[in-house]
Amino acid sequence: MTTTRRRSTGSPTGVARKELILRSAAKVFSEKGFSSATVRDIADEADMLSGSLYYYFDSKEAMVEKVLVDYLDSMVRGYHVAVEEAGSPIEALERLMANALRGLVDNREEVTILQNDWHYVRPMEGIAERQRQVETVWLETIKQGIDDGGLRGDIDPRMLYRTIMGAIQAVIRWFDPRGKVAIDEVIAVQTAILLDGIRTAGR
Secondary structure (H helix, E strand, C coil), X not given: CCCECHHHCCCHHHHHHHHHHHHHHHHHHHHHCCCCCCHHHHHHHHCCCHXXXXXXXXXXXXXHHHHHHHHHHHHHHHHHHHHXXXXXXXXXXXXXXXXXXXXXXXXXXXXXXXXHCHHHHCCCHHHHHHHHHHHHHHHHHHHHHHHCCCECCCCCHHHHHHHHHHHHHHHHHXXXXXXXXXXXXXXXXXXXXXXHCCECCCC
16 A cells, blocks of 8 residues: 655645655656666656655655556546446447546556556555456446447457457557547547447447
8 A cells, every 4th residue: 555654744835745756756657667767766857855755755666656546546537437427338338448548648657657567566555456446347337238238248348348458558659649640539440440349230
């Protein structure tokens, strides 16, 4: 579980400094990799003394966990809203895919850390719990789609989830937010390709 020093919370200055540290940590971890990055690297990025970071966080492990837990919490909240606002499981799945793709673009550093340093961060309790929450939302939506006849029932739901998520996560490797292709176009293409292959006939 992420641990932060109690005296670092409360004051506006303390909150602002924690946010600065987390932004700096996300940048450094995404660029250098978690194992290669040091507390000094993060301190330099934040223009602070290395010792000052320990006033707010006990270790770089605590920093990376907090960075990723905050990101995953925001994604889980967005996924729940997407499902609640959808009129059917198919629409819910479309909304989940759109949220995942926009979240990838808007949180490139966090996604890069998850992808490149998964073997380091996966065992962290906060991250493992949020990953379970993400998977639960997606699997329940897929199963509802199968149950109501909108999605094919001959493919294991977990395999569907992993296939869809794998395709979405690969987008970060080639998508350029400054390029000619907008994220809305990517969402339209990905949704069409992935969902057309798992819809039942006529749906």
